[in-house]
Amino acid sequence: MPLTARSTPATSTRASTPLDFDRPLLISAVFVGLVALAASSRLINIAPNVAAVAAAGLLAGALFRSRTLAVCVPICAMLLSDVFIGSYAPLVMAAVYTGLTLPALVGRWLHVRSGPARLLATAVGCSTAFFLLTNLAVWFSGTGVGAPRSLDGLIACYAAAVPFYRLTLMGDVAFTLTLFGAWALLSHAIMARRGLAA
DSSP, X not given: OOOOOOOOOTTXXXXXXXXXXXXXXXXXXXXXXXXXXXXXXXXXXXBTTBOXXXXXXXXXXXXXXXXXXXXXXXXXXXXXXXXXXXXXXXXXXXXXXXXHHHHHHHGGGSOTTOOHHHHHHHHHHHHHHHHHHHHHHHHHHTOTTOOOSSHHHHHHHHXXXXXXXXXXXHHHHHHHHHHHHHHHXXXXXXXXXXXXXX
């Protein structure tokens, strides 16, 4: 799989990243940095369900041309951190991993200069999809609140998970705005330095 990232012609209406993403070393450094940040945020355990995994996936989706490379960011971060955290119910684990690939896929429709409103809406949508998918798996697998496999049990399972959803939502929004903001500042600083050097 070639290490390539999204770049668009100057005539494109889509804003491209100002960094040179034809350089494999730079792409590798960004990939490793996002994985390390996302994995370490889980290990630090700021609060239940608060981590940078989804936000890192969103930024990877916005940056990398390769869909596979973008999806590998949250997957590698989860695999790396789960070595230390441990495994849990297989169905729930599969739902968590699947839910965290969504931001990397959705991120392809963002660009690194997306405004706060668009980033906020995307983060909220991804958090909500993650909440619905993972708690459906919790209910179906019989873990968690032990709710019966009925409509009432499903509703009870989702109701019990609302406090965790709030934490996920706040964490995803905060990390998304922070990561995209940091990337914008870094890009601006590098371009300014190149301008001075020219």
